[in-house]
Amino acid sequence: MRDVADPSDLLDWYDHNARALPWRVGPRARADGVRPDPYRVWLSEIMLQQTTVAAVKSYYEVFTARWPTVSDLAAARDEDVMAAWAGLGYYARARNLLKCARVVAEEHGGVFPADLDALRALPGVGPYTAAAVGAIAFDLPATVVDGNVERVMSRLHDEHTPLPAAKPILTGYAEALTPDGRTGDYAQAVMDLGATICSPRNPACGLCPWRRACAAWEAGTQAELPKKTPKKRKPTRLGIVYLARRVDGAWLLERRPDRGLLGGMLGWPGSEWGEAPQEAPPIRAEWKEVAGEARHTFTHFHLRLKVMTALVPMERQPDVGDFVEQAEFSPADLPTVMRKAFDLARG
Known part of the structure; x- marks a missing residue:
């Protein structure tokens, strides 16, 4: 009989295997009372949209060295920020970055709100980013679902509905597993699991803390998931x-x-x-x-x-x-x- 996925098993794995990322407060430091900087969490999440961790690291380091606080970024010249963003792509993100920084500086006293509705009201902050900042920076009860989480959930439940139609189904699976405590660590743990173990190709199932709870592993279908609707040919x-x-x-x-x-x-x-x-x-x-x-x-x-x-x-x-x-x-x-x-x- 297959085990039931237990968030505590994943958190135990994360405590020993968390990736060291420049914007992250690791589980040990967090257990010692170190709190993430909401500005740095937000900045990294905006940069990571449609982009890889490897591509973002150098940009993140440049931005935080040049504009270490949200108020510093809010006071920056538009052309300087756009130039610093050059090469990262999806340039609407850079414009919204400035708009959001200025709203936080002018309307919230330079402090990101610890409220999901208030986060969602900020320019360029959609449901995913609000959930990520809310959970990671403030431990709010929010479910964070990115591509890594979708892949983990599709395999854990052997879900064959193709993306993007499967998004609400996979979000429901993720919500059901999100614990009441350590939501920030848990959100990052699922993302790390997808990035390092439950990878798109050749998942390392033997190292997975949820292997015995995974329906796709039991069925042998993990390499097929998640299913995706074929993309139209680009003109x-x-x-x-x-x-x-x-x-x-x-x-x-x-x-x-x-x-x-x-x-x-x-x-x-x-x-x-x-x-x-x-x-x-x-x-x-x-x-x-x-x-x-x-x-x-x-x-x-x-x-x-x-x-x-x-x-x-x-x-x-x-x-x-x-x-x-x-x-x-x-x-x-x-x-x-x-x-x-x-x-x-x-x-």
Whole structure:
């Protein structure tokens, strides 16, 4: 007969196997009374959306060194935050990061509210992030469900309903297991289990504290789960970007509108992205096409950019964008797709 999953078994495992993460207060420190900083929990959760732990670590360290408190971040210049975020992707998160920091600083005295409804009311904080901050930072009775938790729950219950339709079912399973105490440690324990043991491929079932309670392990179906509805094929869009350099070394850049893809980010002027992009040079010049294409994949489509370059005289003024002096220009401040175009142009 299969065992019943016991949260205390998972917490015992977590106490000895918790990952050391820069934003985490580990179980030993927590048992000694060290409390997580809600600002750092929130910052890490926003950064981790659609991104891996490995990709986030260096960004997190830069942000917390430069803006160690939410009030520091709230006082930062938009362009500085957007530049620091460059390369992490999903740039709406960076805009909402600033909006949220300013609401916390101005309306909550620089202190994150220890209330789930108040957390959900903050800009850019949805149900998942509110639950994660509430549980991890304040030990509120909240159930945290990310991709790791969904995978653990689907296997634990041998649930074959495909995602995303299975989300409410898996959330219900997770809620039923969430204990009354140590909710922050428990939330992180399930995520760690999914990240390290109950992994997408080749799960290490022999090391799992819930193995004997796992219906998929008993049925031998763990490698098949979670089921997912097949994704639609991504379309390909085409575009043109124009890299104009002035004779003194300054580069012509424009800041994209706040709304839309790459919103608020600096980038090269260019055409609309579509099936047949129209030429849209930002300044009169002798444009030369660079061999090759800058290619990038976004969530919903692939992008292929033709890259045009030109050297322009000092006195010529652009129709779009502004020149940024060479000393103030850093390719690292550009979003990844724009940096790819720069790298292609520079050879």
